[in-house]
Amino acid sequence: MNILSFETIKKLNAVDNRDLLSQVKERGLTGLAAANPSSKEQVIWLLMGGEVIHGYQSNGIGAERISSEQLTLAPAWNISVYPLPGRVVQFSKVLIEHKSAVRTINSNSAELLTLAKSFSKDENPTLMQIQWRDAEGLILVSGCNLGHQQAAFMSPQGNSEDAEALTRMSEWPTKECRVNVYSGNMESTAWVEAQLCLLFEWSASLLLDRYGYLTGKTMVGSVTRDLVSQALRFGRDFSTTGPNLTEKTIFPSPAEMFTAYQNSFRLEMRHIQSVIGVGMMTIILRQMQTSLNKPYQTLLQRYPIFE
C-alpha cells in the first residue's frame, strides 16, 4: 500500500488499544490508524472528528476498502494512531488506492512550486508526494488550468495545510527531496473523490469570487456564513477565507460526497441568485462550465453538483 512515511509523524501515546480508541473519540481526532496484523498484511483506518470513516486492508498486492467496525474488533493488534490534518487523510486515500505507475523525480524545496505549476496544465489532477529526510508534504494539483491546489505538510515541528503548507514546503531548509508523482485517473474511487473535491472547491469559490466582484466583500460574507453554518450542522470539516472555500471532510463514498457538495452549491446558488438574478447566474455557470476540460466535464455529468 502506498502510504506516508510515518517516521516523521508524531504518534498518539496510549497505554493500550482501548485507551487509544477512547482518546480518538474524546479528542475528536482526525488522522490515520495503522496496524500490521501479520508481516504481509497492513490495515489503515481513516479517522475524522473521532469517528472511523472506513479502512483499507492490504495483503501486499493491493488494498481493499473495509468497514469501520474492524478497528474495534482488533484488540490484539498493535495499533498506532497518527493525528493528521484532514487534507492528509484525504490524500492518503488517493495514495492507497492509486493503481497506475508512480513516477519519481529528484527535486529541491525551491523548485517545488514550479514543478506543481507545470502539472496544472495537465488534463487530469496530479498528486505530488514530497519526501525530505525530516519531513513530508503532499500537493494535489487540479490540472485543466484551473489554478487550484490543495496541500499538506508534516514535520516534527508541526503540520500545516494549503497556502501555509505550500509556503513551508518551498522554504523547507533540507533542500533535497524526492517527489513521487501520482497522475490522476478515474480508475479508483479515491481519485474520483479527490477530483470531485477539487471541482467543488474551485467552482464554489469561483462563484463566490464573481459574486464578490459584482456586489462587494460584505455580500460574500453573508453567503459564506450560511454555507459554513449549514456544513457545520452536518458535521463537515468546512471553512472559508474570503471567497475561498475549503472542504476537508472525509466522505465514505463519492455518492455521499456528491450529496453534500450539491446541497452546499444549491444553497450558495439560491442565495447568490436572489441578488444577481437568473440571467447573471446563468452567465457565470456557463463561464465555469466552459473552463472545464473533458475529464472534469465527464465528472460533472456523473455528479452534477451545479444542478
Added chain:
Amino acid sequence: MPDNLSKKHFLTLTGGILAALNLSVYALVYQYEPFNPLINRLILNGLTVATAGFAAIVLTLIVDCFQPEEPPRRMWGAFSGAMWCWTIGEVIWAWYNLTVLEVPDFSGADIFWFIGYVFLTASILNQFKLIYFGQMSALYSAATVIWTFSIMLTTMILAITGSTDILIDFMGVFYPIADFFVAATALILVITFRRGTLAYPWLSLFAFVVADSLYIWATSSDIYNYEMSGSITNLMVDGAYQLAYIILSWGVFQQLLLLKFGANFQSTDAPPPGK
C-alpha cells in the same frame, strides 16, 4: 439575523409609506392647488428636489459600503455622481420655476442633466464591466460608438430642421436619443439581473427614462402647459416624472438595505449529506 430582518422590514415599510405619501401630496397639490401659487410650487418643486436628493444621498451611502479597491464602488460612485448632477439640475429648475415661473428653454439645469448622462454612461459601463469580467476594450468601444452616434444624430436632425437656436434645440433632441440608449442598456441590465435584487436600481432607471420621454414628448408637442394648473395631462406628465424619481429612490434604497442587512433569503435545510 431576525433582528436585522425586522429592521429591514420596518425600513421597507416606512419607505413605502413615505413614497405613497410623497406621490399623494404631489398629486393633490398639483391637481387642486390648495394653497397660494408660490406655496403650491414650493411644495411641488420641493418634493421633486427632495426625492432626487434622497436618491443621491442613498447612492452616496451605497458607495460608502465599499472599500476603495472594490470594483462595484466605481459603478455606484458614477451612479451617485449622475444623481447629484440631476439633483442640482432639479434645484436650478425649481429656482427658475419659483422666481420667474417659466423656466428658460436652456438653463444651467440642462448642463447638469447633460453631465448626469456622462456619469450615467460611466456607471452603466462599469456595471457591464462587472458582468463581463473586465472585457473593457469592447465596452469602451460600444460606449464611444453610442455617444458618437447620439451626438451625430442630434447634429444631423438640427441641420435637417434648420435649427436657429442650436443650444436649446440640441438639448431638446439629445435628451430623447440619450434616454433611448439609457433605457436600452438599463433593460439589458434588468434582463441580466432578472429576479435578483440587483435589477431594482436599473429597473427604476428604466422607469425614469420612460417618464422623462413622456415629458419631452408632451413639451415638444405643445400639450404641456408650463403653468402648473389642474390639467390632467400635466398631472400625468409631471406625476410620472415624480413617480419615476420615487421609483428610482426606492430602487437604490432597496440596494442600500441589501448591503446593510443582506439578501431576502430564507435558507432551507437540505437533507443531511452524511459524513
